[in-house]
Amino acid sequence: MSTPFVALDDVTLTYPGRSGGGASGDVTALQGASLSVGRGEFAAVVGPSGCGKSTLMKLVTGLVRPTAGRVAVDGAAVGGPVKIAGMAFQNPNLLPWRSVIDNVLLPLEIVEPHRRRFRAEKKQYRQRAEELLATVGLGGFGDRFPWELSGGMQQRASLCRALIHEPALLMLDEPFAALDAFTREELWCVLRDLWQRIGFTVILVTHDLREAAFLADTIHVMSARPGRIVTTRRVEFPRPRDLEVCFEPGFVDLVHELRGRIADVRAA
Known part of the structure; x- marks a missing residue:
């Protein structure tokens, strides 16, 4: 069996309680999560609100360290x-004062x-950014400012x-939640196409079960806090997927299955 690219092994994360005013007492966000x-x-x-989905993301990217257990990316323990x-x-x-391309x-x-050679190779980097913007439908918008763009364009x-430095791992925390349904589905397809073209690893944290079923190879369901993975479900719909798959009986059944599993862990 090949070594996983991202692995959490029996991970627990406890945030220490506050001293003084406000809520006190330690809070365990994840417990025995793999x-x-x-x-x-x-x-x-996916999982109920407050189950530790975003905490899991911080652990994988090294923004916080586990209280117990091990987190590894590309075979190396995460220490930062x-x-x-x-x-x-x-x-x-x-950043509102920077143009889109400078952002x-x-x-x-x-x-x-990249940092040490940015100034010397800025022309090549700028060309890469322009090509990436064109890929997501923002060709010609590089010199605009964020406040001149719609919410969907800003998310593009x-x-x-997130992709300009060609990362091997893309972490997404509810990236489309604030958008209207049509824009959200449009950006599902943008992300689908980018992933299929470039081939990076993705971990998407989302409350939208349709989004998870449409985009993912595998869906992990978390328990209520303290969070752990209670169900892992492979998504068998063939790729490339068109939005029409969302109306097929098998897709609807999967979404209902996931919703039922989350309802069960909320009640537990």
Whole structure:
């Protein structure tokens, strides 16, 4: 059996309680959580609110360290921020004073080895950014500012920023939750096409079960807090997937199955 690209092995994470005002007492976000994602796989993580989905994302990217257990990416234990990861969130978080293309280029100014050669190779990097923007339908918008774009266009730019340094791992935390249904489905297809063309590994955290079923190879269902993986479901619909698959009986059955499993863990 091949080594997983991302692995959580019996991971527990407890946040220490506050001293002084506010809520006190330790909070265990994850307890005995195990997860395995293969290289190039598209994995989705779903579960009830507050179950630790975003905490899991922070562990994989090295933003927090586990209280117990082991987190590994590409065969190496995670001991700090993972440089081979790109991240996108529900809020695009584009800097309003920078143009779209300068927002996309921002990781290259920060992440090595790009940082040390950014100034000398800025022309080539800018061309890469323009090509990536064109791929997501933002060709010609590089010199605009974020406030001149719609929410969906800003999220496209955010995806480009997450991918500009060609990460091997893309972590997505509810990236389309704030968008209307039509824009959301359009961006599902944008992400599908980018993933199929480039071949990076994806972990998508989402509350949208249709989104998980449409995009993912594997769906992991988490329990209520303290979170752990209670069900792992392979998605067997053939690729490439068209949005029409969302109306097929098998797809509807899968979404109902996942919803029922989440209802069970919420009640447990």
